Amino acid sequence: DTIALIHGAHRMGNRTDADMARWRSLRFGQFIHWGLYAIPGGEWNGKTYNGAAEWIRSWKEMPHEDYDKLYRQFNPVNFNPQQWAAQAKSMGAKYMIITTKHHDGFCLWPSKYSKYTIASSPWKKDLLGPMIEAYNKAGIDVHLYFSIIDWNHPDYRASLKNAADSAAGKRFQVFVKNQLAELLQRYPTIKGFWFDGTWDDSWKNDGAFSDELEQYLQSLHPGLVMGSRLRADEKGARHFDSNGRLMGDYEQGWERKLPATIDDVHGNDWEAVMTVPENQWGYHAKWAGHVKTVNEILEMLVKSVSLNGNFVLNFGPKADGTYRTEEQQLMTGIGQWMKVNGDAIYNGTYAGFEKQDWGYYIRKAGTDSVYMVVFNIPVSGSLRVKLPARTSLTGASVLQSNATLTPELIGRNEYFIHLPNKTTDSPVVILLKTVTGENKEKGSF
Numbered sequence: 001d002t003i004a005l006i007h008g009a010h011r012m013g014n015r016t017d018a019d020m021a022r023w024r025s026l027r028f029g030q031f032i033h034w035g036l037y038a039i040p041g042g043e044w045n046g047k048t049y050n051g052a053a054e055w056i057r058s059w060k061e062m063p064h065e066d067y068d069k070l071y072r073q074f075n076p077v078n079f080n081p082q083q084w085a086a087q088a089k090s091m092g093a094k095y096m097i098i099t100t101k102h103h104d105g106f107c108l109w110p111s112k113y114s115k116y117t118i119a120s121s122p123w124k125k126d127l128l129g130p131m132i133e134a135y136n137k138a139g140i141d142v143h144l145y146f147s148i149i150d151w152n153h154p155d156y157r158a159s160l161k162n163a164a165d166s167a168a169g170k171r172f173q174v175f176v177k178n179q180l181a182e183l184l185q186r187y188p189t190i191k192g193f194w195f196d197g198t199w200d201d202s203w204k205n206d207g208a209f210s211d212e213l214e215q216y217l218q219s220l221h222p223g224l225v226m227g228s229r230l231r232a233d234e235k236g237a238r239h240f241d242s243n244g245r246l247m248g249d250y251e252q253g254w255e256r257k258l259p260a261t262i263d264d265v266h267g268n269d270w271e272a273v274m275t276v277p278e279n280q281w282g283y284h285a286k287w288a289g290h291v292k293t294v295n296e297i298l299e300m301l302v303k304s305v306s307l308n309g310n311f312v313l314n315f316g317p318k319a320d321g322t323y324r325t326e327e328q329q330l331m332t333g334i335g336q337w338m339k340v341n342g343d344a345i346y347n348g349t350y351a352g353f354e355k356q357d358w359g360y361y362i363r364k365a366g367t368d369s370v371y372m373v374v375f376n377i378p379v380s381g382s383l384r385v386k387l388p389a390r391t392s393l394t395g396a397s398v399l400q401s402n403a404t405l406t407p408e409l410i411g412r413n414e415y416f417i418h419l420p421n422k423t424t425d426s427p428v429v430i431l432l433k434t435v436t437g438e439n440k441e442k443g444s445f
């Protein structure tokens with residue numbers, strides 16, 4: 001039986017409104033981590049920081065006062081938001097998430113609630129406004145990343161140990177509320193907040209505040225999309241309340257990892273955010289270890305959509321406002337595939353077909369069109385398709401060439417689709433036309 005909660009989930013099941021349907025249809029996003037951490041770029045005094053570049057302030061080799069002075073050098077002279085938006089558009093991203101303020105507390109907008117902002121830098125000017133305008137003009141929605149943790153703010157407390165801490169904590173909550181309202185007031189076209197840095201006790205143990213904040217923001221900007229990471233319930237449970245119900249509008253815990261099967265997402269909307277190296281969000285001058293390839297990223301994107309989720313790929317621009325070559329090449333390569341096959345991604349949902357080894361099924365939302373995205377062509381060249389009961393196959397074609405395929409019926413509701421050639425250097429998309437229902441005539445193959 002369930003526990004009585006005041007600040008747990010307030011909704012059973014997914015949101016069904018138009019704003020959430022829009023978020024769900026976009027499927028592919030671009031994350032941008034940009035801030036002071038791009039100046040050191042993971043290096044300081046000739047030493048290399050092996051952690052995530054945006055966490056360099058926590059490195060023992062980086063004195064806090066040295067980091068906190070970096071704003072005096074932040075001057076992205078090559079920042080070109082129109083170019084950023086054009087590259088994101090060519091990659092096929094339909095929404096973008098930008099770090100307004102990361103854990104270091106530095107604000108990319110001239111907040112009136114803090115001195116530690118772009119207004120105090122040589123650049124002086126707001127960076128968010130031009131970005132949001134350029135991306136919106138390119139037809140890309142913008143969501144704002146906001147870190148609750150704020151290493152710069154004098155009132156931030158990881159935990160509340162005494163009355164003084166509690167007083168500081170209260171002042172900090174007012175500060176957070178003011179900055180979020182300020183962001184909504186300055187940037188009314190944004191579609192959501194992406195909260196981070198909500199794991200400390202001071203936040204986890206005040207579920208009431210996180211609940212009231214979420215409702216306050218929704219009242220200021222109805223339809224806002226906010227993930228589960230903002231929320232705690234009054235017992236300190238995060239993401240899922242003490243009755244196991246998802247809080248927020250989608251499961252926001254998939255950071256640098258993907259669900260394995262449809263059972264892992266429990267019917268909830270969800271989103272995965274992914275780094276190109278193993279674990280770098282902000283710019284790091286020396287990427288160590290494995291750097292993901294175009295095909296590897298395409299497989300993560302396709303797998304996410306096949307399991308009813310969104311996939312967001314992260315980019316870490318340099319301090320001067322340009323992207324590193326590897327990231328530019330990824331945007332180009334991903335974009336080339338998306339240009340031809342984006343139909344299988346946008347409005348993509350879980351197909352409800354039995355998963356096969358050759359790749360992933362994606363159903364165009366609310367239709368009988370099911371895409372097969374093939375990553376692993378078997379030695380036989382024949383792709384097995386087992387249809388759910390009462391579903392028949394009425395057509396199959398290669399999406400890119402529109403070439404018709406003739407599936408071979410090999411058993412009850414089971415087919416082989418023979419691919420013309422067994423080699424490809426990028427995923428092949430096949431469009432299946434199906435019919436489902438009691439008395440439909442047998443499939444036409």
Ligand SMILES: C[C@@H]1N[C@@H](c2cn(-c3ccccc3)nn2)[C@H](O)[C@@H]1O
Nearest residue numbers: 033052054055196197199255273281
């Ligand atoms: C979206 C990503 N979330 C931030 C993060 C948080 N953490 C983290 C690290 C240790 C404990 C708890 C959380 N690691 N990375 C990263 O800095 C980036 O912003």
